[in-house]
Amino acid sequence: MPQPTLVIKGGRLVDATGVRSGDVVVGDDGSILAVGPDLDAPEVLDAGGCVVSPGFVDVHTHLREPGKEEAETIETGARGAAAGGYTCILAMPNTTPAIDSAAVVREVLELGRSAPCDVRTSGAITVGRAGEQLAPIAEMAKLGVRFFTDDGTGVQDTRLMRRAMEYASALDVVLAQHCEDDAMAGGGHMHEGEWSSRLGIAGQPAEAEELMVMRDIALARLTGARIHFQHLSTEGSVAMVRAAKDGGMDLTCEATTHHFTLTDECCATYDAVFKVNPPLRTADDVAAVRAGLADGTIDCIATDHAPHTPDAKEQPFDEAPPGMLGLETALGLALTELDLDLEEVVALLSWRPAQLLGVEDRHGGPIIEGRRANLCVFDPEEEWTVDADTMHSRSRNTPYAGRRLRGRVRHTLLEGEPVLRSGEVTR
Known part of the structure; x- marks a missing residue:
């Protein structure tokens, strides 16, 4: 006993x-x-x-290992997760090498065994996240991987994305999409709008995200695949997902803390700490994301925790990599900034992402x-x-x-x- x-x-x-x-x-x-x-x-x-409460669950964490341990390791990222109340986090596959094979999946899971957090991993949709050839999704699924994404880039080839959805449907796994049309977003470093014009920084229009959301809703309707939209950031994206759900589609999506707390005006200092992908948007977009969290259109809060070394972030805005930390501030930001009941905030951080990730047997369940x-x-x-x-x-x-x-x-x-x-x- x-x-x-x-x-x-x-x-x-x-x-x-x-x-x-x-x-x-x-x-x-x-x-x-x-x-x-x-x-x-x-x-x-x-x-x-x-x-x-049940421990928090993050479906979108960048741990950088293997390959960029100078910015983060699985251990240090998991320590930050524990400090933020997280008991389970999902590592993104944009490592070096990418998490696009059973061998790398095993390496990440082994590194996470002694961490102060349950570290799960996603797998890449395409080999090397290059968008040209499907990764061995079935091999990774046999090791327990349930989320597949080329996060950091969206799968540009529509035919390839359709094949991925058809394949994923047969395996009962989820495809998570970083929605960004490269032809529209290419060369942009912040949201395209009033502030990018003022600052002289090339921008990414909201339509770069919305075009891919629209495409993948259509593909999900065609294939019946389970699709999850990562870090939605625009009013139009939230509206399309809301309409799809109202129409009976089984879609899920997430919003990050920075997309409901910060706007593109923050970039006025040219400080690259505010550079993120998708970029910080307008006040109207922030309001739409908050409304989506309130009415259930957006299923959970994710951090998109993306560490970078000081040297990397001290580069000029257009040369610095996108991304910001998120694990240790998510709870405080949600409670401080969202006009939601306490129970609703905990749901967005805990049992809803746990259900989405399929870990509700161990995380996010009733006490x-x-x-x-x-x-x-x-x-x-x-x-x-x-x-x-x-x-x-x-x-x-x-x-x-x-x-x-x-x-x-x-x-x-x-x-x-x-x-x-x-x-x-x-x-």
């Missing part, structure tokens, strides 16, 4: 079943042994004034006896200031440095082990 090791005491439990008060006893087998009032165990984790103890404890009212120098990532490229946020993670439990205890990563 499993023995109790610790109790999370005095918290408010929030999960898909609702909100209630109670203590949570965790056993030495990594499971939840009991939930109720006035429970005891050898060790106490204080949750007074805090919310106890009840017998479930795995993958949990997050956070103070929804604590105010704190983002400090790039204290983040766990190897990189420092956060656009939120100095920003005051509300809501901070206190403890994170992975399989019953406190990998974040009182704000300190312990593994």
